[in-house]
Amino acid sequence: MTIQRMDNVLIVVDDLEAARSFFIELGLELEGETQVEGPSVDSLIGLKDVRA
Template identity: 60%
Template sequence: MTIQRMDNVAIVVDDLDAAVAFFTELGMELEGRMSIEGSWAERVVGLTDMRSEIAMMRIPDAPGKLELTTYHSPELIRPEPKVAPPNTLGLHRVMFAVDDIEDTVARLRPHGGEVLGEVSRFEDIFLLCYLRGPSGIIVGLAQQLR
């Protein structure tokens, strides 16, 4: 048996509207938004009295989706520290290839995007940076130079 594909990566956020706006500005498109609840959902995720809302974001003309999720019940669990550094165990970051890293960073700043370090050059191959977005999400950006 082999894996056929990776369908999506889910990210739990506290403000779904802000996360949708951030990833829309990045260049993703909202594919759909819906409430998720009921016994079938509780059985899948292993939570009792689960009510959530998801927004499925897709990359236009390319594979790859993000499922942005907020939980209404049970209450969101906030990590300690509230804004985890990049070396925290668990999901580290989501990386996107972009055409113009400086323009992308500038467009994401009004949506809460904050560069963690600086835009750096890796040899003559990439410009790279980590950016913190809504709910403390770390997004990697990579611009190929050649």
């Protein structure tokens, strides 16, 4: 079975760079990258001090 696509997956981690490296090692391909943070993101995710 091959993963066709992943969409809107939220995984809370302490080390974002380590998590990114882990998924790349699994063979997933990084298509783009951006950083979002602030009160509106905290509210949307339901956690405090979110950086994604």
